[in-house]
Amino acid sequence: MLDDIDRRLLRQYQHAPHLGPAELAERTGLTPATCARRLDRLRGNGIIRANRAVIDWRALGYEVEVSLRVSLDKTHPRAFDEFAAEARNVPEVIEIQTFLGRVDLRLSVIARDMAHYQQLYRSAILTLPHIADIEALMHVARIKSDDGLPL
The missing domain is CATH 3.30.70.920 (Lrp/AsnC effector binding domain/regulation of amino acid metabolism (RAM) domain)
Structure with a gap:
């Protein structure tokens, strides 16, 4: 279901969901287009459920x-x-x-x-x-x- 690239992407994304695809791509060693496609697939498969504000x-x-x-x-x-x-x-x-x-x-x-x-x-x-x-x-x-x- 998830490959090593997806896991690497999710590791970075869960700690910095505010980053855009270009910055996230740089951190994970992907091209921005590949990063965006993978994020879309992870969202479409329900693995990434939401981005939200956490209020203290x-x-x-x-x-x-x-x-x-x-x-x-x-x-x-x-x-x-x-x-x-x-x-x-x-x-x-x-x-x-x-x-x-x-x-x-x-x-x-x-x-x-x-x-x-x-x-x-x-x-x-x-x-x-x-x-x-x-x-x-x-x-x-x-x-x-x-x-x-x-x-």
């Missing part, structure tokens, strides 16, 4: 991050779908993950401070449908956060 939410005044482990009342056949649909509408929920096991979902929630988190928890989180149990884990430090892959 702490710089915008959000100081609190909480992981909420949620178990749902699975006696309702649409519990997952209905919960996820409602949780998506809470702007401070920045990530939703599903699991198999005792915990069904994990929500990452950000807040400006503890008072803001308490207000969010009471008015937006606890009102989500089909919650059977919820556990809050307060984030203290992020040791590693890296979207780069070992290519």
Whole structure:
């Protein structure tokens, strides 16, 4: 599926997606036209999914991050779908993950401070449908956060 040239291109691209094809081509030893064609193919095959801005939410005044482990009342056949649909509408929920096991979902929630988190928890989180149990884990430090892959 991927050859060594694709891997070399992806290694450079994932660390500097802002570079144009000419600069990326120079770093990978390709011609600009070949680089552009390969990038288009990687995008077309769904390997490169997006270019996006990563915004530091702490710089915008959000100081609190909480992981909420949620178990749902699975006696309702649409519990997952209905919960996820409602949780998506809470702007401070920045990530939703599903699991198999005792915990069904994990929500990452950000807040400006503890008072803001308490207000969010009471008015937006606890009102989500089909919650059977919820556990809050307060984030203290992020040791590693890296979207780069070992290519």
